[in-house]
Amino acid sequence: MLRIQNLSKTYPSGTQALKNVSFDVKDGEFMVVIGLSGSGKSTLLRCINRLIEPTEGKIFWDDLDITAAPPADLRRIRRKIGMVFQQFNLVKRSTVLTNVLSGRLGYVNPWTSLLGIWSQEDRQHAIQALERVGIADKAGSRADALSGGQQQRVGIARALMQDPKLILADEPVASLDPVLSHSILQYLEQLNKEGITVICSLHFLDLVHRYATRVVALKDGVKVFEGAAREIDRAKFKEIYGEEAQEVRAASL
Amino acid sequence: MPNETVNSRPVVRSGIASALLPGLGQILLGERYRGAGILLGFLLILATTLWYGKPVWYVSPLLIWLWNVWDAVSLAGGRKRSILLPLFFGLAAAYGIGWQVVEIDFSKADMDRAMAILRPMVRPDFVQTRREVNQMWVPVQVPCSSEPPAARREDAGRIATVIPDCGGVGETLIVTVSGMWPNAGMNIFWQNPIGNPLMLGEGEITMLTLTSDENGSITTTIRVPTTALVAAPDPTLPQFHRIYFEQYRPTGGYELSFIGSEVLKGALATIAMALLATGLAMVFAVPLSFLAARNLMSGNPLTYAVYVVVRTLLNILRSIESLIIAIVFVVIVGLGPFAGMLALALHSVAALGKLYSEVIEGIDPGPIEAIRATGANWLQVVRYAVIPQIIPPFTAFTIYRWDINVRSATVIGLVGGGGIGFLLIELIRVNNMRGVSAVFIAIAVIVIALDYISAKLRERLV
Numbered sequence: 001m002l003r004i005q006n007l008s009k010t011y012p013s014g015t016q017a018l019k020n021v022s023f024d025v026k027d028g029e030f031m032v033v034i035g036l037s038g039s040g041k042s043t044l045l046r047c048i049n050r051l052i053e054p055t056e057g058k059i060f061w062d063d064l065d066i067t068a069a070p071p072a073d074l075r076r077i078r079r080k081i082g083m084v085f086q087q088f089n090l091v092k093r094s095t096v097l098t099n100v101l102s103g104r105l106g107y108v109n110p111w112t113s114l115l116g117i118w119s120q121e122d123r124q125h126a127i128q129a130l131e132r133v134g135i136a137d138k139a140g141s142r143a144d145a146l147s148g149g150q151q152q153r154v155g156i157a158r159a160l161m162q163d164p165k166l167i168l169a170d171e172p173v174a175s176l177d178p179v180l181s182h183s184i185l186q187y188l189e190q191l192n193k194e195g196i197t198v199i200c201s202l203h204f205l206d207l208v209h210r211y212a213t214r215v216v217a218l219k220d221g222v223k224v225f226e227g228a229a230r231e232i233d234r235a236k237f238k239e240i241y242g243e244e245a246q247e248v249r250a251a252s253l
Numbered sequence: 254m255p256n257e258t259v260n261s262r263p264v265v266r267s268g269i270a271s272a273l274l275p276g277l278g279q280i281l282l283g284e285r286y287r288g289a290g291i292l293l294g295f296l297l298i299l300a301t302t303l304w305y306g307k308p309v310w311y312v313s314p315l316l317i318w319l320w321n322v323w324d325a326v327s328l329a330g331g332r333k334r335s336i337l338l339p340l341f342f343g344l345a346a347a348y349g350i351g352w353q354v355v356e357i358d359f360s361k362a363d364m365d366r367a368m369a370i371l372r373p374m375v376r377p378d379f380v381q382t383r384r385e386v387n388q389m390w391v392p393v394q395v396p397c398s399s400e401p402p403a404a405r406r407e408d409a410g411r412i413a414t415v416i417p418d419c420g421g422v423g424e425t426l427i428v429t430v431s432g433m434w435p436n437a438g439m440n441i442f443w444q445n446p447i448g449n450p451l452m453l454g455e456g457e458i459t460m461l462t463l464t465s466d467e468n469g470s471i472t473t474t475i476r477v478p479t480t481a482l483v484a485a486p487d488p489t490l491p492q493f494h495r496i497y498f499e500q501y502r503p504t505g506g507y508e509l510s511f512i513g514s515e516v517l518k519g520a521l522a523t524i525a526m527a528l529l530a531t532g533l534a535m536v537f538a539v540p541l542s543f544l545a546a547r548n549l550m551s552g553n554p555l556t557y558a559v560y561v562v563v564r565t566l567l568n569i570l571r572s573i574e575s576l577i578i579a580i581v582f583v584v585i586v587g588l589g590p591f592a593g594m595l596a597l598a599l600h601s602v603a604a605l606g607k608l609y610s611e612v613i614e615g616i617d618p619g620p621i622e623a624i625r626a627t628g629a630n631w632l633q634v635v636r637y638a639v640i641p642q643i644i645p646p647f648t649a650f651t652i653y654r655w656d657i658n659v660r661s662a663t664v665i666g667l668v669g670g671g672g673i674g675f676l677l678i679e680l681i682r683v684n685n686m687r688g689v690s691a692v693f694i695a696i697a698v699i700v701i702a703l704d705y706i707s708a709k710l711r712e713r714l715v
Contacts, residue, residue: 049626079628089619091641102637106628114636155623162627 001026002048002166002197007057009043009221017043018054019221025199025214027165030192032212032229033201036241040221041201045168048199049081050074061166079106082159082196084188086171088151092144096135096154099143100126103161122161129157133187149180156187167191169200173207185211205237264329271325275318278325291321291339298343305350313346370686377694378687379513387434387500390444393426394419395481398491413498419491420477430498431470437500439463439471443478444495446485451478465500512680512688516695519666519673524699526594526665526672527658533594534601535651541567541602542609549613563606570603575661579670593670597658604657608650609643616642649711656707663696673699 002025009018017040025031033041046052048059050066059066066077082103090099104122105113118126130136133153138146143154152172159167169188173181181204189211192198202208208215209229217225217232217240224240225232232240263282271278275295280288295317302310317339324334391406391413397420404415411432420426433439441461443451453461453475465471475496482488509517543549545567550560579596586592616639624638666674673692680688 051622051626075628075630077628078626081626083623083626085619085623087619089617089623091620091638092617093645094637094641098637098641102624102629103627105624105633105637110630110633113633116636158623158627168626 001062002199003058003060004044004048005058005060007044007047007059008055009040009047009052010055017221018047018218020057021218021221021223022057023216023223023226025197027197028192028195029197030189030211030213031197031199032208032215033199033218034203034205034208034215034240035201035218039218041218042170043221044218045083045170045199045201048166048168049078049083051083075106079162080165082162082164082167084152084155084159084167084169084172086174088148088155088175090143090151090154090158092142094143095139096130096141096143096146097123097126097139099154100129100139100157100161103129103158106162126157126161129160130154132160133157148176149183152176152180152184153187156184156191160191164196166197166199169198171201171203174203181207182210205232208232264326267325267329268322272318272322275321278322279328282325282328284328290336291317291324294339294343295321298346301350302346305354307350307353310346310350313342316342373686374690374693376687377690378510378685379516379691379694380507381510381513382503383506383508384501384503387502389413389430389433389498390495391415391428391430392493392495394491395477395494396421396489396491401491413496415496422477422479422481424477425474426477427472427474428496429470429472431468433465433469433471433498434500434502435465435467435469437465437469437502439465440497440499441471441473441475442497442499443475443481444497445481445483446492446494449484450497451480453478471498512685512691515676516673516688516691519676519692520695520699522590523662523666523672523674524659524703526590526670527597527655527662530594530597530601530658530662531651531655533598534605534654537602538605538609539647541606542613545606545610546613547610564610567603567606567610570599571607573600575600576665576668579665580668583669588669588671588675590671593662593665593672596665596670597661600661601654601658605650605654608654609647612643612646612650645714649714652707652710652714656703659703660700663699 004024005022007018007021008016010016021040021044033044035041043052047054048066050069054067057067061077064077066074069077091102094102101118101122104118104125108118108122127136127139130139133156135146135150135153135157138150138154143151146154152175155172167188172188173184176184185200185207188198188200200211202212212229215225215227215229215232216223217236219240225236267278267282269278270281274292276288276290276292278288279291295314298317299314302314320334320339320342327334389406389408389411391404393404393415394401397418401417401419404418406413409432411430413428413430416427416429428441430439439462441463442453445451452458457478457480461473461475463471463473477494481494485492541563544559544563547560550556575596578599579593582592582595586595620638620642621634624634629637662670662672663674663677666672666676667678669675673695677689677692677696680686680692
């Protein structure tokens, strides 16, 4: 279980991205974080694996205090938390296989990894991860030769290499068209059913309804809603997204 | 028409304002940039024509001034006039004065002088017909000692004799050589004891060339060259000089001429110079580029200060042409490719440092974030997220720099920096235009070839 307690983040510029946010994520949940752009979703996800240092508050993962972990422990925690990004964040000039293998960096001997040497086991593991997302034939291609949907699947394969207990997905489908969005989210859903907890930020409400087991909504860094997706009625929607907002559907698939 | 009477006041006012100070009327009408531009342009042209002092060009600022008044009046009436007209007046003056300042004078061109240079250049001295040499010499004592040894030498069936056996400067000697190739031209020249050849032909400045008879023999009279003892430490001390006999005949085919081999050596030195300079520059530029990358160094005031200092130094260094740095290094380490290499390296450190730092500033932070998120340590992040992003552009820029350095290296030779440029300036000094032509061709081939190779290599890296 992941417990987020009174989390706040103030950037050096003075921007308060998160204000006293608390919620729990139970193991096996598909937790979706919604909110407008700039509402603090990305900051929240990055605080969980401390890519961004929270200013205040605590995050516990099965009684392990992530926020207090020294660097070596933090790396051990991070390797159990896979992360998927809106812009995929692949190394464009490296091969797909290298990108996937890099998900293993937290486990392997650092010195051999610096030389670019990977065990046969890791390579097979990487190919299997690519097979799971259906692009094993692209292993030798340069990452930027792939389409957006394929690149995101490489991102998922990289996260899978970490043998994660938790996957943080920061708007994983915001750069993709609606058809691909479902295909990517279905991979995450599949992993979720196999027991991996997923925390995912999303934009489109119909995707939220389709995939979320629970929803947290942020507005200006403040948690304004926590509950099941079906509880978000018109009034709640206006509260989260503002009076001006119109619901946009990803696609009626 | 009440409107016109109302509007005529600003028309007059802006016209007078612009007449007093060009651009002022426009400024008063709210066209600040237009007015300032007109004023600056007018002052610039006025200053230029006044400085040059030829009254005919004063017409240009006058016309601009007139246009400016017209423009101010039109502007008050709501119409903008095209600036093409004053631009034309200004440029006409600028180009006219420029023409005179540059002293353009086509009548100075001399076709005869041009042809004297161009004609030999049509035949670059790169290869020559392969030939074999038949060489013979005989020693002769100058000046005479009391008992001079016989001036006679036999070698491989050839016999050369001099009568008398010795002589003083300017004295006549009878020279006979036999057993050489028959009916063939023969060069005869003097060589002093330290190995310098001296001419025996007309006025001691041309080669004495004769033709052997059907038996391969020649007999001729020569004078001991007047300069024979110039290099001697003691002109009264008898020393052995030599008279040389040389015949050449083609053996078919071609071989590299002496100049040709020098050109090849120079070309190799130039490419090597550029290669070493680029390599050396890279070693220094890589660490410097990290210090000159804004995104890495803007974290705290101290690192930012380092950034500013390194950036400024690189910018200053880059603004000094490598040719000028070469002149300094020629003084420090002497003439030759080493000086040229150091100059190129120093300039390249600055150029590469800037290019590299821009690569670093432009890297995508996304992969860094992603690799950190996998639990990788700092070195692994650098290895897997930073290096793959910077190595290809670094390599591409380095190859590009090598390409540029080869070009610069050819020029740097001209100031004594070694390589093919040094050969070029030497050949120009002795007016060897056939050699100059060979150097030109070699430089063109090197530059075109490297341009092509570097473009192909860079294409594969991007």
